[in-house]
Amino acid sequence: MIDVGNELGLPSYLFLTSGAAFLGLMLYIPTRHDRVSTEFSESDPEFLIPGFINPVPPRVLPSAVFNKDGGYAAYLKLAKRFRDTKGIIVNTLLELESHAISSLCEDQTPPIYTVGPVIDAKGEAQNKLGSPGSHSKNNNIMTWLDDQDPSSVVFLCFGSMGTFGAPQLREIAQALERSGHGFLWSIRLPPTATPQRKAENPEEEMLPDGFIERTRGKGMVFGWAPQAEVLAHKAIGGFVSHCGWNSIMESLWNGVPLVTWPMSAEQQLNAFTMVRELGVAVEMRLDYRRGGDLVMADEIERAVRSVMVSDSDVREKVKEIGEKSQKALVEGGSSFNMVGRLMEDMLVNV
Structure with missing residues (x-):
């Protein structure tokens, strides 16, 4: 060109x-x-x-x-x-x-x-691209968030290509349950992992037995997520992310500190930049790649607990960058x- x-x-x-x-x-x-x-x-x-x-x-x-x-x-x-x-x-x-x-x-x-930041701050474009029936699910998510305390919920979302198999999903579930924090978890299943019989919430069938019942009221599991809208909610206190650049920009805009779980493309370099260069993210992995070794529940739990600390240096830096990003525009x-x-x-x- x-x-x-x-x-x-x-x-x-x-x-x-x-x-x-x-x-x-x-x-x-x-x-x-x-x-x-x-x-x-x-x-x-x-x-x-x-x-x-x-x-x-x-x-x-x-x-x-x-x-x-x-x-x-x-x-x-x-x-x-x-x-x-x-x-x-x-x-x-x-x-x-x-x-x-x-x-x-x-x-x-x-x-x-x-x-x-060039972002869809209100999530309007994301919502238009949502799956059929996503509008009512979004309302359920936002209504649930409205009932949670400020900065009390950790959000997990790994982009449209961020998928895990059942073993990794079970490790994440254990970590979330043991952390004691509220959570919103967007699960994208690889096509080959979808259960044979048609289920209303197929992602739930990949999780440990009884997990949904034990965490009912404490957390929500769903498929597609209105990410920008969720990150803007006062209840969100941390974001476990694949470190795509748009996700980073949305998280910083809203003053939400990240946990780094990169998957592909330049996401590992993004994670390195956020943690080592700028100090606005909690390091879990910098060099994970899609299909890599299992990340165990203990490691995930430590990262979730760390990002949810209310008075951490990372949280203060992210809050400052969030204010500066809004002033920049x-x-x-x-x-x-x-x-x-x-x-x-x-x-x-x-």
Whole structure:
């Protein structure tokens, strides 16, 4: 598309739906390739990437960069074109990733415009995409949350692709029951795991015997979740997440601290950034990948208890970032001003 734009005399801009840390990795890949000329290896030592304060362990990089059969080549090809754009628009805010942004701006990159958080804050688009009958289920969820104490419920949701088999679901169930905290748990089942007979709530059939009865009133289990709407509710005190960037932005916007359980794509790098770089998440796993080893109930329980501590440093930092993210979008805020600058630059480039 950049080539098409050049032929037509139109400037090309890239909108990056991930954060500045991931942008740092993409800009680093061609520089590294000029020196190493091969894909990454999990046995590589930790290395410094522009935009990161801490050395980055290879185990938190996207799986594709280790792939000899086209994955690494695709990333390299894309990354090289980043610098051919007139500007890179990033779904983040300056106050969240200030070190990464300032480091990247020192490099010979195109201008970087932080315009985030770009989110569906009220969940209107998510609700329209919900499954048939989801509206009444959403009402049940929100009514139940209305009856819970502020910051007393942990929310577990792993995105549209975040599925687990029965053994892992049972470990999560044990952890939640033992933690003693209220919970909302969105379970997406892999197609092959759905019970043979049609059940109204097939996810419940994968859980330990008696779990639903023992936790009735204390928690809710359901399929599709109105994530943005749930995270905005005062009852939510923590979020166990796959660390997709949209989920991170929604959680921070609402001042809800995260527990990191990445699955795929750049989610491991997101988790590393949130925990090690920014201190706005509780570390459970940084390098988990879909289909990996079983995460045991003890580990999950510890993370849930940790994220629900009312006066933790993480909670204070997240609350502060939530306030800053909302200020960034109003007139005079950093992202508001950046959109204005982007518009001016576009007009100049045209």
